[in-house]
Amino acid sequence: MKADVVIIGGGVIGAAIARELSRYSLNIILIEKEDDVAMGTSKGNSGIIHAGYNADFRTLKGQLNIKSNPRFDKLCQDLKVRFKRIGSLVVGFTQEDFDKLKELKENGEKNGIKNLEIIRGPKLFELEPNLNFQAKYALYAPSAGIISPYKFTIALADNAVINGVKVLLETEAKDIRTEKKQVCSVVTNRGLIKTRTVINAAGLYADEITKAVGDNFKINPLKGEYQLFDKQWGNLVNHILFPIPTKLSKGILVTPTVHDNLLIGPNSYQVEEKDDLSTTKAGIKEVHAGARKLIPHLPHQDLINSFAGLRADIEGRDDFIIEASKKIRGFINVAGIESPGLSSAPAIAEMVSDILKEVVKEISPQLELNYRDNFIETLPEQPRFADYxxxxxxxxxxxxxxxxxxxxxxxxxxxxxxxxxxxxxxxxxxxxxxxxxxxxxxxxxxxxxxxxxxxxxxxxxxxxxxxxxxxxxxxxxxxxxxxxxxxxxxxxxxxxxxxxxx
Ligand SMILES: Cc1cc2nc3c(=O)[nH]c(=O)nc-3n(C[C@H](O)[C@H](O)[C@H](O)COP(=O)(O)OP(=O)(O)OC[C@H]3O[C@@H](n4cnc5c(N)ncnc54)[C@H](O)[C@@H]3O)c2cc1C
Incomplete structure (x- = not known):
């Protein structure tokens, strides 16, 4: 088998890249080791499209989140994915919290967000009648939204396939072969794919893939556990509610989902195994206690599921890695895509497309990446009984x-x-x-x-x-x-x- 580009990993990042590159006349293969796309971190997360005030404005996380956020309305309309821009509130209780909210607001404004507001007093409870009555302030970000992360990933991949990308499921990259410091093929459990360009979007496993070309970084899995309540509780809150963030995470949130459930979580702790998606008794307690600080009257009943996701935390670095390998031509790393990776996916895909253009120039100066004139932006509407x-x-x-x-x-x-x-x-x-x-x-x-x-x-x-x-x-x-x-x-x-x- 042969391809111009092989993308390793069918998470939201691999799928977004596949769709973006399918605008060009390229023969693209996306390989995914599981039996479906969205089987990694992209299925176990909060599903928030962040406004973009958290990450430092000098980082890729900060810049790409901001660039992507406004795109979600049109993109989700095109892909027939439910997206609700319900806004978020970071809730503070003390003067120290207030200072932190001011810091977040300033950072958000440096990132380019215009409509951030610190609210206090009765307005807080008009927006959120069930909020802890001891809350004093909140940073309000109207541009934050909610989405189903796996539906979004599947839709991106579906659209990429409609535009000519081949998605090979149950196909695992085992090795990358190189010749004279140039990528020449990907070895998979189903045989060899000859290619001169590889995009490593393997999520938690991106460090293992990159070893094959001599690049070095280590990914530690950081677990986050969640609980999901039945639909009748989705309207307990109107916005995405966050506590004051810590260095490690944005904290335990309370949010409605796009399908009207109520979601609480995640906690955050390091685990040994990259496939450890177990939920724990201690985790359930921690998540409940955290969520109750925001909404004290959380239901005790009607919990319908608990699940966990794993953050791909790069040791010693607090930013995404999105760059061409300096050691091997034709190899691009898109790694350490922690939160806000889902929110940044469209802009990450565009950045990778720009890097690929440079890589292609270097490998084959005579080859130009040309837009196909028949790119299909949209997916067809599918009738859903629940909507009727x-x-x-x-x-x-x-x-x-x-x-x-x-x-x-x-x-x-x-x-x-x-x-x-x-x-x-x-x-x-x-x-x-x-x-x-x-x-x-x-x-x-x-x-x-x-x-x-x-x-x-x-x-x-x-x-x-x-x-x-x-x-x-x-x-x-x-x-x-x-x-x-x-x-x-x-x-x-x-x-x-x-x-x-x-
Ligand atoms: C608890 C938690 C909460 C989060 N909340 C948010 C949020 O609210 N908003 C937000 O913006 N971001 C959030 N994130 C971050 C977001 O989920 C990630 O940034 C995003 O899902 C990363 O996508 P990915 O495609 O890089 O990784 P993945 O989804 O893990 O995809 C990688 C894929 O590669 C495949 N793969 C691995 N190795 C191989 C191989 N050798 N061969 C073939 N395939 C392979 C895997 O099976 C997997 O499907 C959260 C993350 C966590 C863990």
Whole structure:
């Protein structure tokens, strides 16, 4: 296999780069080691599009966040991804907190944010009636917003595929081969891809990839745990509420999600393993205690899920690494993309595109990167039953065209079979239960897949024409069914008194 550019990693950064580069006449391959895109940090985070007052204005984090933030309205409209610009409040209780808020405001203004405001007194409680009554001040940033980070990543990747990018799932980069200090191929578990340019967007594993070309940095995983409440609690807060940030993190926030759930978290602590996504009893306590400082009357019940994400923290550095390797031509690192990486993704992709142009000039001076004239900016609208609940007559018209839209498979999130079939056949196709869940929300609701799980499994098996035993929760080694009940009965010799139907 051959490509002009190989992108390693199908997180939000790899996907955004793939979409940006698909504007050019290039043969691009994105490889992702898991069975879907958005399987790393891009699925386990707060989903905030930050206003951009946190990071120092002299850093890439500060500059790229600010550049990206205004783009999200149009980008999400084009990609049919839900985005709500609900604004954020950093809440302070003491004079010391007030001084910190002033510092944040000044930094934000240096970054170029114009509409930051420190509010106090009754206005604070008009904006947030359930806020801790001891709160005195807040830095209000109307430009902050919320998004579903995995939906955004999938949409970027889908759009890249529509524009000619090949996404190879379950394809892991094992080595980078070089010749005369120039990249010549990527070795994967599925064979060799010949290429002269590689973009390393492997998230937590970017340090391992970069070793192959002799670049050196170390990534430590920093865990953040979350809890998600059922939809009836989404309106407990109107904005994204942050405490005063520390050097380590922006602190434990309370926010509604774009799908009207309530999200609290994350805490922050270093772990050994890059795949340790466990949630802990201590973490749950810490997150609750942190969130209660902002909203004391948090519900005790209706917690529907807890999850964790891992920050790709570069040892000894507090900024992204986005640069061409100084040792090997044709290799670009996009690493250490911690928060605000999601918020910065569009501008990171543009920066990488500019670096690539320089790299290409160096490798093949005669080659020019030309825009394709048929780049497709948008994804088509997909009908969602949940969006039609107050105009059910219109949904009837959709059912008349395709009866699969009349079969509801997930009652909690109101998802039809028609939507699921579309997800199985979209440009980056869903192959597992979790991939379906991330695309159409079947299994995201109160029962967390208890009712719809078996139906989703059956439809996946029928549509992909593979045995139900091979359907997985999230790719390799996560098969759901162990054996056919019939075979198990034969093997174990269990006898039932009454006739059983299998
Ligand atoms: C707790 C937490 C909260 C956060 N909150 C926010 C927020 O609210 N707003 C914000 O802007 N940012 C936030 N972030 C940061 C944001 O999530 C990240 O910046 C972003 O997701 C990084 O994306 P990525 O593509 O670099 O990494 P990833 O999403 O991890 O993608 C890397 C991909 O590379 C793949 N890969 C790895 N090795 C290989 C290989 N050898 N071959 C092939 N594929 C490989 C992985 O499987 C993975 O899919 C948060 C992060 C955390 C952890």
């Amino acid at each position: 609940l107050d105009k059910i007559g219109n949904w009837q018209e959709i059912i008349e065209k395709d009866a699969d839209y009349g079969e509801i498979i997930c009652r909690c999130e109101k998802v039809s079979k028609g939507e699921m079939l579309k997800a199985i056949h979209q440009p980056v196709p869903a192959r597992s239960l979790d991939a379906i869940k991330r695309r159409i929300r079947a299994g995201m609701g109160r029962c967390q897949g208890g009712f719809c799980g078996p139906k989703v499994l059956k439809i996946l098996s029928e549509e992909l024409k593979i045995s139900p035993l091979r359907i997985t929760k999230k790719g390799k080694r996560s098969e759901i069914l162990k054996t056919k009940a019939k075979d198990m009965i034969k093997e174990t010799g269990v006898k039932f008194k009454d006739e059983v139907r299998i």
